[in-house]
Amino acid sequence: xxxxxxxxxxxxxxxxxxxxxxxxVRVEGKAVALSYREGKFGAVGGHCLHAGGPLGHGRLDxxxxxxxxxxxxxxxxxxxxxxxQAGVEVYELKEEDGALWISTAPPTPRKPVNHEPHxxxxxxxxxxxxxxxxxxxxxxxxxxxPRYSTSEALLEEALKHAAAQGCETKLIKLNELKFKHCxxxxxxxxxxxxxxxxxxxxxxxxxxxxxxxxxxxWADVSLIATPIRWGxxxxxxxxxxxxxxxxxxxxxxxxxxxIQNKVASFIITGGQDNVQGVAxxxxxxxxxxxxxxxxxxxxxxxxxWSAEDMENNIKYVQQSEHLRQGACELVDRAVAKAKTLLESxxxxxxxxxxxxxxxxxxxxxx
Numbered sequence: 304x305x306x307x308x309x310x311x312x313x314x315x316x317x318x319x320x321x322x323x324x325x326x327x328v329r330v331e332g333k334a335v336a337l338s339y340r341e342g343k344f345g346a347v348g349g350h351c352l353h354a355g356g357p358l359g360h361g362r363l364d365x366x367x368x369x370x371x372x373x374x375x376x377x378x379x380x381x382x383x384x385x386x387x388q389a390g391v392e393v394y395e396l397k398e399e400d401g402a403l404w405i406s407t408a409p410p411t412p413r414k415p416v417n418h419e420p421h422x423x424x425x426x427x428x429x430x431x432x433x434x435x436x437x438x439x440x441x442x443x444x445x446x447x448x449p450r451y452s453t454s455e456a457l458l459e460e461a462l463k464h465a466a467a468q469g470c471e472t473k474l475i476k477l478n479e480l481k482f483k484h485c486x487x488x489x490x491x492x493x494x495x496x497x498x499x500x501x502x503x504x505x506x507x508x509x510x511x512x513x514x515x516x517x518x519x520x521w522a523d524v525s526l527i528a529t530p531i532r533w534g535x536x537x538x539x540x541x542x543x544x545x546x547x548x549x550x551x552x553x554x555x556x557x558x559x560x561x562i563q564n565k566v567a568s569f570i571i572t573g574g575q576d577n578v579q580g581v582a583x584x585x586x587x588x589x590x591x592x593x594x595x596x597x598x599x600x601x602x603x604x605x606x607x608w609s610a611e612d613m614e615n616n617i618k619y620v621q622q623s624e625h626l627r628q629g630a631c632e633l634v635d636r637a638v639a640k641a642k643t644l645l646e647s648x649x650x651x652x653x654x655x656x657x658x659x660x661x662x663x664x665x666x667x668x669x
Contacts, residue, residue, distance in 0.1 A: 311404040327359025338379040345380040348392035372495040423499035435471045437522035441529045441540035453572040453620040457630040458528035464631040477539040482511035485545035500549040523641040531573025562593030564644040568637040569601035578603040597636035602629040
């Protein structure tokens with residue numbers, strides 16, 4: 304469109320706008336990221352290609368705008384990403400009578416990022432097969448210098464028992480995974496917390512994907528084992544739990560429940576007490592994700608606050624047939640609950656399909 308045919312929106316005095324390196328302005332209700340650097344203004348679409356973050360509230364890195372949500376970058380003048388194959392809209396600018404004007408004509412079109420969806424982004428659908436049980440060990444130790452873990456030992460006993468009963472089983476040890484701490488994107492904006500987790504999408508070296516895959520897509524039963532550390536669950540447990548925000552936040556952001564018809568149970572051991580406090584946090588957290596629980600959803604062991612002779616605590620667990628049996632009975636209860644949930648879900652699906660089919664034609668109710 305030629306300049307003579309273009310309508311213009313007055314942004315403000317040039318000298319005043321030069322004082323701010325990057326800011327958001329509104330043009331006919333649309334957000335525009337306006338920048339100034341080395342004697343030149345730039346104006347591009349105000350929403351990041353990745354998750355719609357507000358580019359005008361970001362920062363400049365040379366001639367690139369860094370999105371404040373997840374750090375994605377676009378050129379402040381031509382709107383292109385580093386690859387040059389995608390970019391945000393670009394607006395025409397002019398200076399006249401000491402003021403900066405921006406064209407209200409349609410900007411250059413937005414070029415979205417074209418890439419394959421992340422594997423975790425697929426629809427949540429249970430594939431046919433036996434009950435699947437994942438065990439998550441949250442104990443921390445040096446993998447090169449392994450030691451006996453009471454919580455992990457009981458977890459392994461439970462998984463062995465489940466496999467003997469015909470279940471598919473999988474053991475995930477958090478201490479063998481390298482994954483980042485949650486960066487609190489939700490605190491920047493609710494929609495900045497994405498599913499799949501932004502850290503998982505952006506960093507191929509972040510290893511939490513197997514945990515997300517197990518919780519959301521694979522397992523019918525999730526059995527989480529933790530030691531007691533200063534009256535609470537392990538630090539690795541909380542590191543994982545914080546990264547599960549992206550699952551829980553889908554409920555509040557998109558009314559999308561990723562966890563359905565799934566069961567969680569817990570194994571808690573420690574030389575110090577507060578079993579019920581640890582269990583309470585875990586029950587609350589996993590219920591918020593959407594998990595359900597069997598009757599008596601955890602087994603636990605502690606010799607109390609004064610039991611500083613930890614070597615005897617280990618011996619007790621190693622020699623306790625009662626604890627091993629308890630772990631086996633726990634997974635039995637969880638598997639039975641999972642079967643009930645799946646059978647109920649299948650029944651509702653059949654009823655729903657039948658109801659729709661019957662509603663499609665005339666029915667003689669006499």
